[in-house]
Amino acid sequence: xxxxxxxxxxxxxxxxxxxxVGASGTRGGSGDRRTTLLGVLGELLVTAGVLVLLFIAWQLxxxxxxxxxxxxxxxxxxxxxxxERTAPESPxxxxxxxxxPQLTHEPVVMATPERNETWGVLFVPRWxxxxxxxxxxxxxxxxxxxxxxxxxxxxxxxxxxxxxxALAAHRNAYGAPFGxxxxxxxxDAIVLQTADGWYTYRFRNLEYVKPSGVGVLNPVPQSPxxxxxxxxxxxxxxxxxxxxxxxxVAAYGVFESFHPTAGGPPASLxxxxxxxxxxxxxAASAASFSPGSVSAHSGGR
Numbered sequence: 001x002x003x004x005x006x007x008x009x010x011x012x013x014x015x016x017x018x019x020x021v022g023a024s025g026t027r028g029g030s031g032d033r034r035t036t037l038l039g040v041l042g043e044l045l046v047t048a049g050v051l052v053l054l055f056i057a058w059q060l061x062x063x064x065x066x067x068x069x070x071x072x073x074x075x076x077x078x079x080x081x082x083x084e085r086t087a088p089e090s091p092x093x094x095x096x097x098x099x100x101p102q103l104t105h106e107p108v109v110m111a112t113p114e115r116n117e118t119w120g121v122l123f124v125p126r127w128x129x130x131x132x133x134x135x136x137x138x139x140x141x142x143x144x145x146x147x148x149x150x151x152x153x154x155x156x157x158x159x160x161x162x163x164x165x166a167l168a169a170h171r172n173a174y175g176a177p178f179g180x181x182x183x184x185x186x187x188d189a190i191v192l193q194t195a196d197g198w199y200t201y202r203f204r205n206l207e208y209v210k211p212s213g214v215g216v217l218n219p220v221p222q223s224p225x226x227x228x229x230x231x232x233x234x235x236x237x238x239x240x241x242x243x244x245x246x247x248x249v250a251a252y253g254v255f256e257s258f259h260p261t262a263g264g265p266p267a268s269l270x271x272x273x274x275x276x277x278x279x280x281x282x283a284a285s286a287a288s289f290s291p292g293s294v295s296a297h298s299g300g301r
Contacts, residue, residue: 067175071149075121075132082195086261107232107258108196109160113137120159122150122167123191125272127180135192139168146170149177156217156235159192159199160258163219163229171238171249178238181206181251189268190234190253197260200268201234201253208240209248216250231255 113119120135136144139151150169157163169177188203207216215222216237219229232255240249259266 064173064176067147067149067173071133071175071177072130074118074148075134078118078134079121079132079193082193082261083264085195105197105258105260107160107199107255108194108260110158110194110196112158115154116140116143116148118148119194120152121193122177123193123269124180124184124188125191125269126184126188129271131180133169133175133177135167146174149175153217157219157232159194160196160232162232164217164221164233164235165192165199166217166235166237168237171240172242178236181236181238181249184251185272188272189256190236190251191266191268192234195261197258197263198266198268199232199234199258200256200266201232202256203251203253205252207250207252209250211245211248213248216248221250221252 110119115138116136118134118136122133122135124131133149135150135152136148137152138144138154144151145168150167152158153166153168156166159165171178171181184203184206186203186205190201190203192199192201207222209216216235218225218227220227220231221233221235234253234255236251236253237248239245240247257266257268259268
């Protein structure tokens with residue numbers, strides 16, 4: 001039996017409207033689900049990205065603020081404890097003032113501390129009147145660099161010894177104890193306090209080295225270790241450039257004086273006088289001086 005042309009179209013047109021709409025809705029529903037799934041996934045990725053950014057902000061700023069406050073409070077408490085334990089010089093029987101310890105006193109060599117023990121407080125007036133950070137033995141991230149603040153390289157000399165007192169600290173995050181290293185100026189005081197007294201050093205210059213440049217830790221920085229030393233130095237080391245570990249920057253200081261605890265805080269803790277506009281900064285003097293008459297060299301900066 002032959003079918004009249006167009007009969008199939010007419011039959012299809014007689015299908016219930018609900019069936020035709022249902023079939024079309026089924027096809028559209030699958031596409032909608034795929035679109036919804038991609039949308040949810042996109043939202044999750046955006047949320048994850050925001051959380052990562054918030055964590056970075058917390059790590060670099062909020063955590064830094066807390067660490068700075070904690071370290072500063074710990075340093076102030078330790079410094080005050082040492083001062084309270086040592087009675088100041090009393091007046092002589094004739095009413096005249098007792099003899100005040102002179103800056104020419106021979107530096108006391110402190111006893112060897114235990115690993116991770118906090119034994120000192122570092123003051124750098126150039127970095128602010130309230131700058132004071134604890135110094136502990138060793139350079140482990142925890143508990144020293146990430147928590148206490150500043151670490152002492154155990155293979156280097158201790159305050160009072162002839163040679164090099166080398167210290168390490170973060171330049172950013174975890175309180176950034178050495179964040180101001182590039183701001184040092186020639187002649188700035190670097191004061192290290194222990195239970196025995198204050199050891200004052202004067203900043204001389206910066207040196208940029210590769211991470212493998214361990215010569216900065218020698219008794220005379222950058223001189224052969226076997227050469228020995230006849231002077232006292234201090235070296236502050238931190239990472240460079242900011243937010244990178246590509247190289248290290250070392251700030252060198254030369255010993256100036258020792259002031260016993262009984263004499264009270266030394267004059268070197270006073271705020272530095274602002275130099276003239278043409279005064280040498282750390283950057284400008286980076287190649288002008290190096291301990292032991294060894295010229296400073298660049299480490300890839």
